[in-house]
Amino acid sequence: MIDKVLSYINKNSMISNGDKVVVxxxxxxxxxxxxxxxYRLKDELKISLYAVHVNHLIRGQEAFRDEEFSKNFCEKLNIPFYxxxxxxxxMAKEKGLSSEEAGRIARYECFNNVLKEINGNKIALAHNKNDQAETIIMKFLRGSxxxxxxxxxxxxxNIIRPLLICSREEIEYYCEHNNLQPVIDSTNKEAIYLRNKVRLELIPYIIKNIxxxxxxxxxxxxxxxNDENEYIEKEALKYYEDIKDNGGIIVEGFKKLHVALKRRIIRQLIKDVKGDLNGIENLHVEDCLELIERNxxxxxxxxxxxxxxxxxxxKFFIKRLDTKKDFEYILKIPGxxxxxxxxxxxxxxxxKNHGNLTDTPFIKYFDYDKIKGGLVVRNRKEGDYIFPKGMKGKKKIKDLFIDKKIPRDERDSIPLVAIxxxxxxxxxxxxxxNYKIDEHTKNVLKITIERG
Amino acid sequence: MIDKVLSYINKNSMISNGDKVVVxxxxxxxxxxxxxxxYRLKDELKISLYAVHVNHLIRGQEAFRDEEFSKNFCEKLNIPFYxxxxxxxxMAKEKGLSSEEAGRIARYECFNNVLKEINGNKIALAHNKNDQAETIIMKFLRGSxxxxxxxxxxxxxNIIRPLLICSREEIEYYCEHNNLQPVIDSTNKEAIYLRNKVRLELIPYIIKNIxxxxxxxxxxxxxxxNDENEYIEKEALKYYEDIKDNGGIIVEGFKKLHVALKRRIIRQLIKDVKGDLNGIENLHVEDCLELIERNxxxxxxxxxxxxxxxxxxxKFFIKRLDTKKDFEYILKIPGxxxxxxxxxxxxxxxxKNHGNLTDTPFIKYFDYDKIKGGLVVRNRKEGDYIFPKGMKGKKKIKDLFIDKKIPRDERDSIPLVAIxxxxxxxxxxxxxxNYKIDEHTKNVLKITIERG
Structure with a gap:
């Protein structure tokens, strides 16, 4: 396996002489x-190694056992251990993140801290070929x-993944063969629920049947x-530079481009303004395309x-909204x-109530005769509450947003139907x-909220 | 559903006034x-319709029932029926194709015949959104x-697929709602074995769990x-035109291109010579890249x-080998x-036989003491035979090729190890x-055939 990894390192130019590598x-x-x-390759590659272990304090005793093992392992090989x-x-709670996401951010922070301290230049991570397949399958099934x-x-x-070429079995065999006795990852089960489904059920089914x-x-x-993506991305950035102008893009130049480039240019513009693309989905990009088309x-x-x-x-711009923009409209019925x-x-x-009316995410039915006051569509206000379907009693809208982990900066632009x-x-x-239809309902109010 | 289909037809510019559409x-x-x-849209779209039914003569009585239904359905709506x-x-046997593939070719031939006869210009096919998902999943799992x-x-x-935007449920609901009473497809089960796995097991699992x-x-x-593919393809063709020269491509110009373009240019060159890309896989393209790199x-x-x-x-060329090229080499052991x-x-x-030796597709083990004569590697000759593992008795190599559906033009370049x-x-x-190792074997001959 060591030869395979070495040739993968070389093929992808992962490491140069003199590199200081944080693992x-x-x-x-x-x-x-x-x-x-x-460690075995370090003289040949002329690199120095530093190991970084992050205890997430999630798995109690087991995590300390892992920390202890890691420390001892490095001591034996004389590798500096952090x-x-x-x-x-x-951290996840404070930042409104999943614990998986928070763990990832925490780890990168630690790696980068050590990188700075030792004046290093590479971070080596241990993803393998099976992780690769699982990741791709999850992205695929999401329609990525x-x-x-x-x-x-x-x-x-500066991140390298030398084991990406190796399967999980090869790695386990390597550990056994070299008597390394690693700890067994018992990862936070909830956070990797989806990955486990893919790893333990979906991939075995595919291997057996397909x-x-x-x-x-x-x-x-x-x-x-990856090569094709890199090519389109490079082309898109080239054209983006051509049509950029004072923080916006020139509509005339944009319109002449192939739609594949257009989508990527919009994403890049958003990234330039926002710093990343979290929360931006395809449909937002399509909406931008439409906006530009109308010009x-x-x-x-x-x-x-x-x-x-x-x-x-x-010109087309993406801007940050600094001031909260409230909106409120009276709902005409029908209208x-x-x-x-x-x-x-x-x-x-x-x-009329003819039975057979079922709510969908985009359509809700109410008993029109139960609704007394005027219906409005607006964004949230202090003191808003709901009697949520499927829960007991009354809940503050604020708490609902917190429970559902809706980021603060999105809460003001979510429309509510309220009385x-x-x-x-x-x-x-x-x-x-409340206000839902039942067998006594005569007049039904159907509310549809759709994109368009 | 009719509105949805109409807007999908318009969005994709599927139909123009005056089109003669073969369905x-x-x-x-x-x-x-x-x-x-x-049929319901034909006045609005100003088109004329022609229905083409192909009886594959596979499913006996049932196929004639389907033909009958189709004929009657068209008669009622006054649609010309072929x-x-x-x-x-x-046909599948004669051409060495799967029956699925043969059916597809047969249908297209029929569609095109009618198209010619009526002087038409479009062929409409009924693939739906679920077919789309199944196709994409199958391609994905193959690493397409x-x-x-x-x-x-x-x-x-000239092929259009207006129903691609509709799910199978929507279509079934449409048929029921309009009392169309279609026949139930009972397709050749073997040919669509894989698709059925994806349709009936894999997709339901994903919907439920992922x-x-x-x-x-x-x-x-x-x-x-599709847009991104179209963009790269267009760019690749543009550069291909630039570096094409007397049936080959100029290596110097080629080398300067991005690898994403290089792969597509090689495919296009092969397509230009061969007419299609059947049988050409990624590894062949990678081999060509390497050949060009060495120049x-x-x-x-x-x-x-x-x-x-x-x-x-x-210059780099793809050529047809018109004359059969035989080869034969004596195998040195070891060597x-x-x-x-x-x-x-x-x-x-x-x-030495230490047990635990298992054949793989690339490695075979033989009992060296059972092998008397000289081993050679060569391509096939008249009269070759084998005692195939997992089968009874002796088989002609010619019959083995036929059973395995190896196209005739590939048979001469498959290496055989023979005595x-x-x-x-x-x-x-x-x-x-024959010659296989068992518990009495002392000396083992290991033969490995690998790319490289």
Missing amino acids: GFSGGPDSTALLHIL SFRIDVTK GLKGLSGIQPVRD NENVVDNLFKMAEIL QTGKMLYLPKNLVAEISYG ILRLDELNLVVKTELL GKEVLWVYGIRDTK | GFSGGPDSTALLHIL SFRIDVTK GLKGLSGIQPVRD NENVVDNLFKMAEIL QTGKMLYLPKNLVAEISYG ILRLDELNLVVKTELL GKEVLWVYGIRDTK
Whole structure:
């Protein structure tokens, strides 16, 4: 296996003479094998190694056992060992992140701290070929774009993944054969629920019934798609530079481009303004395309994360919304209300109750005769509450947002259907158990909220 | 649903006024719904319709029932009806194709015949959104490139697929609601074995456990990937035109391009010579890349389907091999033999029998003391035979090729390990049950055939 890893390192130009490499080291089989292999290669590659262990304080005693193992392992091989203890659960709560995401951020912070301290230049992580297949399958099933389908990259910035070419079995065999006795990863089960489904059920099913080489095939596919993604991205950035102008892009130049480039340029512009693309989905990009296609000065479009897209005199801009923009509209019944800035349409209709009316995420039915006051569509206000379907009693809208982990900067642009302070429907999140239709209902109010 | 289909037709510019549209009509729910919807839209779209039914003569009585239904359905709606009866099983055998593939070819022939007869210009097929998801998943699990991941195209040449936007449930509901009473497709089960696995087991598992919107998400993904594929393809063709020269490509110009373009240019060159890309896999493209990288005049590489890649004075060519090229080499034991033109290496080693020796597709073990005569590696000769593992008795190599559906033009470039006329190993296909190791074996001959 060591030859295979060495040739993969060389093929991807992962390491140069003199590199100081920080190795992420959990003590599990993957990172133990990685550290051991790099240790064996260090004279040949002329590198120095530093191991970094992060205790997430999630798994109690077991985590301390792992920390102890990692420390001893490094002592034996005389590798400088740095360990950190970070309360990832607390961090996740504070930042409104999943504990998986929080753990990832915490680890990178630790790696980068050590990198700075030792004046190092590379971070080596132990992802393997099976991780690669799982990642690609998860991205695929979510309908990800080319970048997602390219999977985990062997080299990204200063991060290298020398074991990506090795299967889990090869790594386990290596550990056994070299008597490394790694600890067994018992990862936070909830956070990796989906990955476990893919790892333990979906991939075995595919191997048995559809394609026994799926892991290898996806690995090779990812290499090719990665090249194709890189090519389009490079081209898009080139054209982006051409049509950039004072923080916006010139609509005329943009319109002449191939749609594949257009989508990527919009993403890049958003990234330049926002710093990343978290929360930005395909449909937002499509909405921007449409806005640009129409090219009417003054037209705006709210995007998630407090961003707004805007056309102004032949240029397209993405801007941060600094001031909270409240909105409130009375709902006419029947009637159609366009929330232009959210790109949503709210439609109300009156029907007779003929049974067979089932709510969907986009359509809610209410008993029209139970509704006394005036219905409005607006964003949240202090003191809003709901009697949520499927829960006991009354809940503050604020608490609902917290429970559902809706980021603070998005809460102001979520439309609510309300009567006074009582909310009937938090669009996309939850609706009330009050005012619902039953067998006595005669007149039905149907409310549809759709993009468009 | 009719509105949805109409807007999908318009969005993809599928139909123009005056089009004469040939509709593939099996009588099943999909094509019945398609024909009915187009019938209802025909005045609005100003088109004329022609239905074509192909009886594959596979399913006996049932197929005639379907033909009858289709005929009656068209009579009622006054749509010109053309039906064909084609013995697909026979055709598959004659052409060495799967019956699924043969059926597809037969249908397209019929559609095109009618198209010619009526002087029409469009062929409408009834693929739906679920077909799309299944296709994409199958391609994905095979590790397909961007084109495969783009799935079925709504428009390709003169073929249009107006129902691609509709799910199977929507179509079934449409048929029921309009009392169309289509026949139930009972397709050749063996041919669609894999698709059925994906349809009936894999997708339901994914919907239940991983992503309930997988069908929609893959549909949207395919639209975006289709654009990206189209963009790269267009760029590659542009550069291909620049570096094309007298049937070859200029190596110097080629080398400057991004690898994503290089791969596609090689594929295009092969397509120009061969007419299609059947049988050409990624590894063949990678081999060509390597050959070009080395750029040594006279270097050659055999490709499947009787093609050869060749470097000649700074140009790269793909050529058809018109004359059969025989080869035969004596195997030295132990030793290494390079079959340069097949890009294969044959390695022989002698080991003591320590048990635990298991054949793989690339490694075979034999009892060295049972082998009397001289071993050679060569291509097939008249009269070759094998005692195939897992089968009774002796088999002609010719029959083995026929059973395994190896196309005739590939048979001459498959290496065999043989003693006289007795073949021990047909590389990639089958090995002998003779000469195998058992508990009495002392000296083991290990033969490895690998790319490289």
